[in-house]
Amino acid sequence: MPAEGIAVHAQGAASEADRARDGIEARFAIAYPGFTLHADLHLPGRGVTALFGASGSGKTSLLRAIAGLERHAGGHLAVNGAVWQDAQRFVPTHRRPLGYVFQEASLFAHLDVARNLDYGLRRIPAAARRVPRAQAIELLGIGHLLRRRPDTLSGGERQRVAIARALLTAPRLLLMDEPLAALDAQRKAEILPYLARLRAELDIPVLYVSHALDEVIQLADHLVLLGGGRATGQVLASGPIAETLARIDLPTAQSASAAVLIEATVQDYDSAYELLRLGFAGGELLAPHPTPLAPGTRLRLQVQARDVSLALAPAPGSSILNRLPATVTGLCSADTPAHTLVRLDAGGTPLLARITRFSCDQLHLTVGMPVWAQIKAVALLG
Ligand SMILES: Nc1ncnc2c1ncn2[C@@H]1O[C@H](COP(=O)(O)OP(=O)(O)OP(=O)(O)O)[C@@H](O)[C@H]1O
Numbered sequence: 246m247p248a249e250g251i252a253v254h255a256q257g258a259a260s261e262a263d264r265a266r267d268g269i270e271a272r273f274a275i276a277y278p279g280f281t282l283h284a285d286l287h288l289p290g291r292g293v294t295a296l297f298g299a300s301g302s303g304k305t306s307l308l309r310a311i312a313g314l315e316r317h318a319g320g321h322l323a324v325n326g327a328v329w330q331d332a333q334r335f336v337p338t339h340r341r342p343l344g345y346v347f348q349e350a351s352l353f354a355h356l357d358v359a360r361n362l363d364y365g366l367r368r369i370p371a372a373a374r375r376v377p378r379a380q381a382i383e384l385l386g387i388g389h390l391l392r393r394r395p396d397t398l399s400g401g402e403r404q405r406v407a408i409a410r411a412l413l414t415a416p417r418l419l420l421m422d423e424p425l426a427a428l429d430a431q432r433k434a435e436i437l438p439y440l441a442r443l444r445a446e447l448d449i450p451v452l453y454v455s456h457a458l459d460e461v462i463q464l465a466d467h468l469v470l471l472g473g474g475r476a477t478g479q480v481l482a483s484g485p486i487a488e489t490l491a492r493i494d495l496p497t498a499q500s501a502s503a504a505v506l507i508e509a510t511v512q513d514y515d516s517a518y519e520l521l522r523l524g525f526a527g528g529e530l531l532a533p534h535p536t537p538l539a540p541g542t543r544l545r546l547q548v549q550a551r552d553v554s555l556a557l558a559p560a561p562g563s564s565i566l567n568r569l570p571a572t573v574t575g576l577c578s579a580d581t582p583a584h585t586l587v588r589l590d591a592g593g594t595p596l597l598a599r600i601t602r603f604s605c606d607q608l609h610l611t612v613g614m615p616v617w618a619q620i621k622a623v624a625l626l627g
Pocket of ligand 1: 277278279280298299300301302303304305306307456475
């Protein structure tokens with residue numbers, strides 16, 4: 246394996262170096278007894294990249310390789326121009342400017358929140374700090390918790406402290422390994438907006454391991470999909486989130502929970518019916534919401550493939566609010582023999598519809614056909 250890694254690097258040294266300056270270059274051949282994963286990734290140097298895939302596909306192993314917690318011969322890692330591993334060098338984990346947030350927050354039980362944060366700060370000279378202490382506290386909403394001990398905090402609060410502490414270590418890369426997996430749905434919903442704020446307000450690239458698609462749709466800009474069998478992990482795709490989720494050749498689209506991401510902007514609010522009118526490239530959508538949101542607010546929407554039905558004409562007398570003219574751009578079998586997955590284009594925005602194979606045959610759907618996409622529910626993801 247080392248020979249392969251070096252050869253790839255030597256062939257295009259100049260262009261590799263240029264590319265690596267902007268982005269994360271990660272090439273690893275991970276080989277454990279009974280499991281292998283070859284990854285050759287060029288990831289954006291900013292924003293959130295999700296490492297998503299089934300249990301055992303190698304997400305954590307890849308993250309540990311990137312952190313330098315496991316040393317794999319022949320590996321190559323450069324983060325926005327800084328080489329952390331190649332044929333000649335291996336920067337040990339404690340010398341890598343990275344923050345690591347695990348599933349369970351590992352705070353010091355005998356220290357209050359303020360001292361837990363200061364512990365992160367100790368080894369970072371003031372000039373090197375990238376996120377001021379006050380900003381980290383404000384971003385994670387933990388100002389009122391500073392005098393509390395970790396055992397008096399909820400799981401979500403503990404995790405917010407752990408994230409703030411990771412930010413204070415002046416990271417050039419933030420690694421998060423299922424940081425919400427130990428939380429119940431309510432705690433998860435509480436903490437997700439804080440993570441979305443980090444994405445919006447900090448210029449630190451994040452690699453985010455998850456196997457929860459809703460989390461990924463809410464947070465990620467780029468998606469790395471891992472898959473494979475029990476003994477072999479594989480990178481199935483790596484690309485911008487919206488485009489990659491709509492690829493019908495991938496298991497994400499073929500599963501019963503398939504969904505696409507639409508970026509929309511609030512147009513106005515009908516307070517009599519508590520409905521938001523949202524604009525996006527493919528038209529307008531209405532979504533119930535208990536409170537007004539300011540026009541111009543940008544939102545991520547999740548549209549489940551199972552909530553999209555198709556009609557050949559705009560059906561009158563239906564309770565479905567959202568109907569969009571669209572074109573069929575792809576058809577393939579879904580997760581069960583009874584279902585078909587239809588890819589659609591609505592004014593440049595890809596959509597997925599999971600319909601019965603029977604309906605697909607009844608409508609004689611073919612690629613290129615104009616249809617009406619009827620969307621039963623739209624989840625607003627903030
Ligand atoms: N240090 C190790 N030695 C041997 N095998 C390992 C080691 N670490 C991980 N594995 C194996 O590598 C495979 C991938 O594990 P990994 O934890 O990376 O998967 P994952 O996608 O993060 O899974 P999950 O979502 O369940 O956390 C598994 O089969 C695991 O048993």
